[in-house]
Amino acid sequence: MLQESSTETVSDRPTTRGSRRETLGLLVGFFLLSTAAAAYEIGPASVLPLIQESLALEASTAGWLVSIMYATAVVTSIPAGIILDRYSVRWLVSFGSVALVVAGVWGWFAATAGAYLWLLVSRVLGGIAYVIFWNAGANVVGSAVTPRYRATAVGVFTASAPVGFALGQFGSPLIATVAGWPAILPLYAGIGVVGFTSFLLATRRHVPGIDTTPPDWAALRELFTSQAVWVVCVLCFLAYSLYLFVNTWLPSYLVDGFGISLAASGLLTALFPAIGAIGRTSSGLVSDRVFGGKRRPVVVSSFAIATPAVVAFAFVSQLAFVGGAVVVVGFAIQLVTGLIFSYIAELVPPSVRTTAISLLTSVGLLGAFAAPIVAGAIIDRAGYAPAFLVAGGVAGIGVLLALRAPEP
Numbered sequence: 001m002l003q004e005s006s007t008e009t010v011s012d013r014p015t016t017r018g019s020r021r022e023t024l025g026l027l028v029g030f031f032l033l034s035t036a037a038a039a040y041e042i043g044p045a046s047v048l049p050l051i052q053e054s055l056a057l058e059a060s061t062a063g064w065l066v067s068i069m070y071a072t073a074v075v076t077s078i079p080a081g082i083i084l085d086r087y088s089v090r091w092l093v094s095f096g097s098v099a100l101v102v103a104g105v106w107g108w109f110a111a112t113a114g115a116y117l118w119l120l121v122s123r124v125l126g127g128i129a130y131v132i133f134w135n136a137g138a139n140v141v142g143s144a145v146t147p148r149y150r151a152t153a154v155g156v157f158t159a160s161a162p163v164g165f166a167l168g169q170f171g172s173p174l175i176a177t178v179a180g181w182p183a184i185l186p187l188y189a190g191i192g193v194v195g196f197t198s199f200l201l202a203t204r205r206h207v208p209g210i211d212t213t214p215p216d217w218a219a220l221r222e223l224f225t226s227q228a229v230w231v232v233c234v235l236c237f238l239a240y241s242l243y244l245f246v247n248t249w250l251p252s253y254l255v256d257g258f259g260i261s262l263a264a265s266g267l268l269t270a271l272f273p274a275i276g277a278i279g280r281t282s283s284g285l286v287s288d289r290v291f292g293g294k295r296r297p298v299v300v301s302s303f304a305i306a307t308p309a310v311v312a313f314a315f316v317s318q319l320a321f322v323g324g325a326v327v328v329v330g331f332a333i334q335l336v337t338g339l340i341f342s343y344i345a346e347l348v349p350p351s352v353r354t355t356a357i358s359l360l361t362s363v364g365l366l367g368a369f370a371a372p373i374v375a376g377a378i379i380d381r382a383g384y385a386p387a388f389l390v391a392g393g394v395a396g397i398g399v400l401l402a403l404r405a406p407e408p
Contacts, residue, residue: 023144025202027153030137031160032195033093037100037130038164039171040188041069046172047181054181055116068120070369072127074362080131081358082220085351089136090203096132097196099125104189111182126189133192134161135361138341139354147346151295152284154342159280162273162334165247169270223352224359228406232344233363235299235405238398239336241367242306245391246329247272248372253384258319268323275330280338287339295343296405299336303398306332311392314385336398337364346408 044051044065051062084092103126110118141157142150172184223229250269254260260268283298291297309328316322341357348356378387 022202022205025198026144027141027157029195029197029199029202030133030141030157032198033097033100033133033192034130034137034157034160034195035164035167036188036190036192036195037126037133038161039168039191040100040104040126040164040185041130042066042165042168043172043184043188044181046169047176047184050176050181051111055111055114055119057116061116064120065123067369068123069127069130070365072124073131073365074369076128077131077135077358077362077365078355079358080128081135081355081361084132084136084139084354084358089140090200092132093136093196093199096129096136097192097199099132100129100189100192101186103129104186107185108182111185112180122185129192131358131361135354135358138357139345142342142345143350143353148288148293149284150346151287151339151342154345155284155338156281158283158338158341159277162276162280165273166270166277169273219349219352220355223348223356226347228347229344229356229359231401231405232340232347233360235336235398235401236340236360236364237367238303238394238401239333239340239367240364241371241394242310242329242333242391242398243276243337244368245371245375245387246310246326246333249375249379249384249387250326253313254319254322257384258322260319268319268326271323271326272330275327276334276337279331279334283335283338284342286335294407295339295346296402296407298339299343299402299405300399302332302335303395303402307392307395307399310388310395313388314392340364343408347406 044062048062051057051065055062103122106122106125107119110116110122137157137160138154142154145153168184168188171188172181175181175184175187247269250272254264254268287293287295287298306329309325309332312325313322316325341360344356344360345353375387375391378390
């Protein structure tokens, strides 16, 4: 296992009222930046029929407006992490903030002009911005507090993703009704301006987590060959695969299997990211208060609870039980995704923390990108029940692998 160096960070310094305000401003800033990017990312998914109609696109082609951001994150996350470990976080977050706003405005112009390819390229730029916010935020927010509160702080930050998803899923149809669907792109990006302002004010004197020597190639090689790091990365892959499988296919499963309206299925599906926000926020508290600061028992328990709950989707015939399964799976899986970003940071030296988080992000989002596609192929050939059984098997693998996960 890689060990942390003795380099002092802001977490080791005495806490003052001013530093507490800066820490809060930092958390709020990164939370809003990530929320804005998440809403921008998922927003088109809620108005795909309108996009298909206005741009004359097939469903699969329109779907790439969401998928391209996951693909961008998989490719760019690790390089972004290496850069964040070597250069000014403040300047890079500034670049990401400008990039998100440019992507939103560019996307609006492209969409109103009917230029699908330019719209797709603008989404790549937005995806790069999201990678910067996520990787920098997970490291900087965790470094801004003492180790005792790191998991809680990072858990709260990671809740920005489901909050942004919920905002994008609920808000996009409403915005489209009033101003047309292209307006969702600059409006969600604009939320990031508020977060960026909070970030700038909070980092006028110091940016936590960057007081370390930039990593050399030996440190990077040790990181990329660490068994402990890869175990945690695969756990992240499994958790994100389950999360995006359920989030993507639950609406159509409810419509096809229970005959409810699309609006009703959307409302029930919204429970998933909503309960996920609670799960991510409470992940650090569960780890610190229930398990005495240990990380592995939380991950093992989460996958163990999720396994039968996911399998239950294949057998339940009453909508009330489906709602219960949604709550259980959403909370259990998001406990993992909320905790795992502080988990991996505790396994590596400070000099490569952002790179480690970036590796984790890349591997996790690879699962998020691939799982809906694989699940769709299974559903097309065999139906929903086998797909949920396979997902239960994925959760079961998570239990077995988590039992081998190291403690920091």
